[in-house]
Amino acid sequence: MKSTRTSIFILVPLVLFLLPLAIYVADTTNSTDQIARNVAIAELPVGGLARSDATLVLEAYQSELRQSPGTFTALDQSFELNPLSIGLTAAIDSALDEALQVGRSGNMVANFASWLRSFGSVEDVPLTISFSDDAIDTRLTEWEKVAITNPAFEGSVTLIDGVVVPEYPQTGDSIEKAVSAATIKSTMSTLNKATMPLTISTSEPTLTDDDIDAAVAEMEQMIDSEITLTSNEVGVRVSFTPHDLEAAVRADLSPSGDAMIVSFDEHGVLHVIDPLRSKLEREPVDATFDVELSTNEISMIPGRDGTLIDMESLLPEMKRAALGDGTGIFPLVVGAEPKFTTADATAALPDMEFLGGFTTEHPAGQDRVTNIQTMARAVDGAIVLPGHEWSINEQVGIRTEAKGYVAAPAIINGEPYCCDHPANIGGGVSQFGTTLYNAIFFSCLEDVEHQPHSLRFSRYPSGREATLGFPSPDVRLKNNTEFPVVIKTQYRSTSISVKMFGNNGGKKCTDVTYEPEAVVEAEEELVADPEGKLLPGQKVKDRNGINGYLQRVDRVVTYPDGRQETDLKLVWRYRPLTTRYFVNACEVSGEPINCPVKIPSVIGQTWEQALATLSNSGMLAAKQIEAVDDPAKDNVVLSQTPGRGEWLKPGTTVTVTVGSFSEG
Numbered sequence: 001m002k003s004t005r006t007s008i009f010i011l012v013p014l015v016l017f018l019l020p021l022a023i024y025v026a027d028t029t030n031s032t033d034q035i036a037r038n039v040a041i042a043e044l045p046v047g048g049l050a051r052s053d054a055t056l057v058l059e060a061y062q063s064e065l066r067q068s069p070g071t072f073t074a075l076d077q078s079f080e081l082n083p084l085s086i087g088l089t090a091a092i093d094s095a096l097d098e099a100l101q102v103g104r105s106g107n108m109v110a111n112f113a114s115w116l117r118s119f120g121s122v123e124d125v126p127l128t129i130s131f132s133d134d135a136i137d138t139r140l141t142e143w144e145k146v147a148i149t150n151p152a153f154e155g156s157v158t159l160i161d162g163v164v165v166p167e168y169p170q171t172g173d174s175i176e177k178a179v180s181a182a183t184i185k186s187t188m189s190t191l192n193k194a195t196m197p198l199t200i201s202t203s204e205p206t207l208t209d210d211d212i213d214a215a216v217a218e219m220e221q222m223i224d225s226e227i228t229l230t231s232n233e234v235g236v237r238v239s240f241t242p243h244d245l246e247a248a249v250r251a252d253l254s255p256s257g258d259a260m261i262v263s264f265d266e267h268g269v270l271h272v273i274d275p276l277r278s279k280l281e282r283e284p285v286d287a288t289f290d291v292e293l294s295t296n297e298i299s300m301i302p303g304r305d306g307t308l309i310d311m312e313s314l315l316p317e318m319k320r321a322a323l324g325d326g327t328g329i330f331p332l333v334v335g336a337e338p339k340f341t342t343a344d345a346t347a348a349l350p351d352m353e354f355l356g357g358f359t360t361e362h363p364a365g366q367d368r369v370t371n372i373q374t375m376a377r378a379v380d381g382a383i384v385l386p387g388h389e390w391s392i393n394e395q396v397g398i399r400t401e402a403k404g405y406v407a408a409p410a411i412i413n414g415e416p417y418c419c420d421h422p423a424n425i426g427g428g429v430s431q432f433g434t435t436l437y438n439a440i441f442f443s444c445l446e447d448v449e450h451q452p453h454s455l456r457f458s459r460y461p462s463g464r465e466a467t468l469g470f471p472s473p474d475v476r477l478k479n480n481t482e483f484p485v486v487i488k489t490q491y492r493s494t495s496i497s498v499k500m501f502g503n504n505g506g507k508k509c510t511d512v513t514y515e516p517e518a519v520v521e522a523e524e525e526l527v528a529d530p531e532g533k534l535l536p537g538q539k540v541k542d543r544n545g546i547n548g549y550l551q552r553v554d555r556v557v558t559y560p561d562g563r564q565e566t567d568l569k570l571v572w573r574y575r576p577l578t579t580r581y582f583v584n585a586c587e588v589s590g591e592p593i594n595c596p597v598k599i600p601s602v603i604g605q606t607w608e609q610a611l612a613t614l615s616n617s618g619m620l621a622a623k624q625i626e627a628v629d630d631p632a633k634d635n636v637v638l639s640q641t642p643g644r645g646e647w648l649k650p651g652t653t654v655t656v657t658v659g660s661f662s663e664g
Helices: 002-029 051-066 092-101 108-117 133-147 177-188 209-222 242-248 266-280 311-323 342-351 367-379 392-396 430-442 607-616
Strands: 039-041 070-074 077-081 123-125 156-160 163-167 172-175 200-203 227-231 236-240 249-253 260-264 288-292 297-301 306-309 327-329 332-336 353-361 382-384 389-391 410-412 415-417 446-449 476-478 485-492 495-502 508-513 517-520 524-528 540-543 548-558 564-574 579-583 620-628 637-641 653-661
Touching: 039 051, 039 092, 051 092, 051 517, 051 564, 070 133, 070 177, 077 133, 092 123, 133 172, 133 177, 156 209, 156 249, 163 209, 209 249, 209 260, 209 311, 227 311, 236 242, 236 266, 242 249, 242 266, 260 266, 260 311, 266 306, 266 311, 288 342, 288 485, 288 495, 297 342, 311 327, 353 430, 367 392, 367 430, 367 485, 367 495, 382 389, 389 392, 389 446, 392 430, 430 446, 430 495, 430 508, 607 620, 607 637, 607 653
Parallel strands: 039 123, 227 327, 524 579, 620 653
Antiparallel strands: 070 077, 156 163, 172 200, 227 236, 249 260, 288 297, 306 332, 353 495, 382 485, 389 476, 410 415, 446 476, 485 495, 508 548, 517 548, 540 579, 548 564, 637 653
16 A cells, blocks of 8 residues: 555656646647747747748838937937938848747757746847948938038148148047947837937047148149150150149048048049040950850850050159159050950850750830840840859949830839839839849859849749849849859840850759748728719729738759759748729728719609608708699609709708699
């Protein structure tokens, strides 16, 4: 009997221990893709959510931060700061990675203990908010110019009508940029913002009056007499008169701020020698490749060396001559090689092959097709050297009518728009951006920059597409191979193709496109009929809606030895677009307008019936008596104004003529 009781006493604690352990195992096994129940991110409740749902929570919070301006003061000036202008970005992915590891990153015992604590405590994961330091510095510089009336001044040396004029240093105020930048970052990282003062400090100049006087003396000597530079290679003498030198000389504060540097300005010097450049220079020409696209056969077109002005040496040589005996050497780089030489191309050619490509289709004859084909011509034949980056916008530049681009529909502020906005010039080229991006994707080249559309368009691969704008969004790649990459384009009336040629070491890239997640159905939107012709109850569709959802795409790289790895994990959320209908203005949600009412006929009704009918329609009634000789028409409505079927605003008075019979 004693041994039985002992067994029971041993069994009870064991059961008490194993029961929560069993619950823990079941709980964690069924929620491997969910954040632990007691986890918050930046105090936002995300516990128990799947990553996709938690992403929506954090994206909404980031959106709120981006729409929450801050106010800062400097002395008696106040400045409002837009979060987007300083590049506010939340590190959503890294915060989610950390949140998903809570309770899972230790050993079994540690994880079990963390699970037990999850029922009574909250673990908050920080959400890192980052900003553009350059953008903040730019804003502080702009504000300083407005707020500071007595800025510190390091002095200057200028040339006015041939006379060198000094301005001497002086003490003044300035915004303390490092401290103020920290104030901006901490303030803009919160939703509940107070107006924050920026730190103002007194600044002493680094330069002295003697430094300015020395710069004056040097500038006067540099423009005092004519100088002559000679090139023996091409037999050219170039003379600069005192007037030429005056137009080119300048004095600037050194980057460290501790000296006044007098020099000749490149722009001013080039203005003088520009008429001679055709005699002095011959631009080097890059070697290139020609591709027979029907067979993917590649051939080489040789480049050539050139002769260039050595601007890096010219400006100091002019200063040396001006401060010396007035003579010097005109520096040229003879035999200047192109960036991509014939020898480079010859060495690469035997190993060059087709890497990958992509084709998208479109209807023929649209204005957007003109833009797609114009961009394709501008990109065709571009070469990206090993280790270098390349972008569409740097290659093509801003889209203008002078370059052959035309107005066409574009996505502006998240909605399709056409066609009086500047962004409509070149509209539709995102199809070229998408085609090029997919060629990059399937060629296993490095994806440096791309941005999918905010809306999902069926003509593009879901999650694997790119929009374009200028200067952004852009499509940018890096040549992560040891060989040059050649970009070739080809178009027909109904399609655009991009092919990549080079050598990526035999890698092949494929995609894994997952099913859409967190689908948001398109809602209905009612807007006022712009022509004002629709009556209440009438509805005309203006556009079809588009569902929003989260799309994931992986890029799988297969190596020549059969090894595989996923090197890109693309995640993009498409916004929904409403299905929009035109309706009468009174039916637009929130419009304080009473809908007009179609007037019923009350003719033949008694006066009491007519009054009730019009009252139920929201109308008022005015009675008008007319004598009748038929007793059957006594107290009966004979006519009404306005008549049946007209549309009137509620409260309008309808005049009703009622018969009156008298035997006398």
